[in-house]
Amino acid sequence: xSFLTLERVAKLWPDGTSAVRGADLAIQEGELVVxxxxxxxxxxxxxxxxxxxxSPTSGRIRLAGSDVTDLPPARRxxxxxxxxYALYPHMTVAENIAFPLECAGLSHGERDAAVRRVAERxxxxxxxxxxxxxxxxxxxxxxxxxxxxxxxxxxxxxDEPLGSLDAARRAEMCELIRVQQLxxxxxxxxxxxDQEEAMRLADRVVVMxxxxxxxxxxxGEVYDHxxxxxxxxxxxxxGMNLVxxxxxxxEFQPARTDVRIPLAHAAPDGPAVLGARPxxxxxxxxxxxxxxxxxxxxxxxxxxxxxxxxxxxVLAQTVERRGALxxxxxxxxxxxxxxxxxxxxxGRSLA
Amino acid sequence: xxxxRWIVIVLGLLFSGLPLVWMGLSSxxxxxxxxxxxxxxxxxxxxxxAPDSPRFExxxxxFRDLASVHAGAQxxxxxxxxxxxxxxxxxxxxxxxxxxxxxxxxxxxxxxGEKDWLFFVLSTRFMPPLAVVVPVLLMYRAFDLQGTRLxxxxxxxxxxxxxxxxxxxxxxxxxxxxxxxxxxxxGYTRFGALVRVVLPEARxxxxxxxxxxxxxxxxxxxxxxxxxxxxxVTVPAYFAGLQxxxxxxxxxxxxxxALVFVAPIVAFTVLVRxxxxxxxxxxxxxx
Numbered sequence: 001x002s003f004l005t006l007e008r009v010a011k012l013w014p015d016g017t018s019a020v021r022g023a024d025l026a027i028q029e030g031e032l033v034v035x036x037x038x039x040x041x042x043x044x045x046x047x048x049x050x051x052x053x054x055s056p057t058s059g060r061i062r063l064a065g066s067d068v069t070d071l072p073p074a075r076r077x078x079x080x081x082x083x084x085y086a087l088y089p090h091m092t093v094a095e096n097i098a099f100p101l102e103c104a105g106l107s108h109g110e111r112d113a114a115v116r117r118v119a120e121r122x123x124x125x126x127x128x129x130x131x132x133x134x135x136x137x138x139x140x141x142x143x144x145x146x147x148x149x150x151x152x153x154x155x156x157x158x159d160e161p162l163g164s165l166d167a168a169r170r171a172e173m174c175e176l177i178r179v180q181q182l183x184x185x186x187x188x189x190x191x192x193x194d195q196e197e198a199m200r201l202a203d204r205v206v207v208m209x210x211x212x213x214x215x216x217x218x219x220g221e222v223y224d225h226x227x228x229x230x231x232x233x234x235x236x237x238x239g240m241n242l243v244x245x246x247x248x249x250x251e252f253q254p255a256r257t258d259v260r261i262p263l264a265h266a267a268p269d270g271p272a273v274l275g276a277r278p279x280x281x282x283x284x285x286x287x288x289x290x291x292x293x294x295x296x297x298x299x300x301x302x303x304x305x306x307x308x309x310x311x312x313x314v315l316a317q318t319v320e321r322r323g324a325l326x327x328x329x330x331x332x333x334x335x336x337x338x339x340x341x342x343x344x345x346x347g348r349s350l351a
Numbered sequence: 352x353x354x355x356r357w358i359v360i361v362l363g364l365l366f367s368g369l370p371l372v373w374m375g376l377s378s379x380x381x382x383x384x385x386x387x388x389x390x391x392x393x394x395x396x397x398x399x400x401a402p403d404s405p406r407f408e409x410x411x412x413x414f415r416d417l418a419s420v421h422a423g424a425q426x427x428x429x430x431x432x433x434x435x436x437x438x439x440x441x442x443x444x445x446x447x448x449x450x451x452x453x454x455x456x457x458x459x460x461x462x463x464g465e466k467d468w469l470f471f472v473l474s475t476r477f478m479p480p481l482a483v484v485v486p487v488l489l490m491y492r493a494f495d496l497q498g499t500r501l502x503x504x505x506x507x508x509x510x511x512x513x514x515x516x517x518x519x520x521x522x523x524x525x526x527x528x529x530x531x532x533x534x535x536x537x538g539y540t541r542f543g544a545l546v547r548v549v550l551p552e553a554r555x556x557x558x559x560x561x562x563x564x565x566x567x568x569x570x571x572x573x574x575x576x577x578x579x580x581x582x583x584v585t586v587p588a589y590f591a592g593l594q595x596x597x598x599x600x601x602x603x604x605x606x607x608x609a610l611v612f613v614a615p616i617v618a619f620t621v622l623v624r625x626x627x628x629x630x631x632x633x634x635x636x637x638x
Contacts, residue, residue: 053535053536073536074538084529086532086533088552090552099547147533151537151538
């Protein structure tokens, strides 16, 4: 039995647009699950329905064996971290953190002790008497995290908690969240549109698009075996290279070429889209596909070389610092184990 | 440009300040000095000898006389001030409480025909209130509300409510919903979230609304005069009622009473001044 289950959960807005179309999801106790997708894909609405801030149009939500679909948020025992912190401006940091405890009916002494404990864990002790507005964004979000943690709720729900922080702070906070989550083993659902954040944090990633869950899996699995063309494009930075063409007798022929690329795995004959991550594409003078370098860009340890041909544009990742400059002729080859095939009609993986 | 600005400021200050200064001077005069044909505007310790001197003898007798019942009235100034205070306080309290709750509903819930309802609320102010003085008078007579404090509390609340709803809606709309959502997730009820999180955030708006309502109830004259010419008479109606009595208008007492009457409003406004400065532009301007 899963700790949290969504059964055909759907949300229809009053104006008729469909935010979530029948989501099914089972989450185990202690897991950190990331809902990943572009804006407007329904991930935040899903999270808010789990919190009870929105009520689903249909479907059931079960938490720890009981149906919570119609329970108000106050009775679900969840902690929520908001994108824009939502700290109460008229209270100090300590009062903010103690606010959920006050409602739970704890005594002054118990509250102070609990606030102190969580403040020490998150490095907030020196800030307890400050007002939220006088803190940096990162510190404000740590207070938000403390407020969600202090009551030891059954679920932590985080709605793009790092979305308004700068990159350096984001990495630091990401680590902090993961460390705290692993320490308490609190079941956590984390919403983001940043696939790198999702990869770094998640036990499992739930990729959503247009109100539907398109893939659920471990970060590596989602990265290596995207279930659809959408996931292939969305996950990874940059996304997967996609080349249209035809499969014929275990070979792939890119469109508008007469080149044949042998496939490592069997695939049915017919039109297909070949996907390959940039690290599975190499510059190779003997490679099958010829093209011209349209763009080359430094990317830290690698260089990204965009090769353009009649088949489209393919991005190769190389450690070569020289060669294959913009405008030059180049040939590329695919690493056979890195090749994925998709159905161009449905977008689904042909694996 | 700078000089012009100063001229405007000084002129404005004289225009609004001189009557107050004159009122202050009159409050420390004897009645004879107050109605003398020669303007007397220099307070002195003793009465001057020359009849056309601008000096007059300063005295606090007018303030002391506020406690006595003057001819043409049934009670002393202080009792009328108490009426004004009770009526002003409770009508402000009721207006702000009802207006805030109503505005919260419009601000946070989907109300069918919201715009029409809000327009209806506003439309209650289109007509000058005094146009309905006769029907109100008949109604109050039927309900035995004439001359009561409750009557004026209800009346002022009704008149100020539309202003309170509109003002408070502007302020509440500016408060992010996330605050309430956080409180609700943290274990509070919707009402608990309103009291613990929304109202403290809305205190600027509440202060602004309260000032407007209090001033309007405090200074109201027309209905006070018509409905409460006897019984719970408020200060403005009390002063007006002193006209034509057998001893003549007691100008020093009127001036002293008016000074005392203005003081609470000034004090209240100064108290919430920091909110007002932020509030006047805050609630009404939409981003």
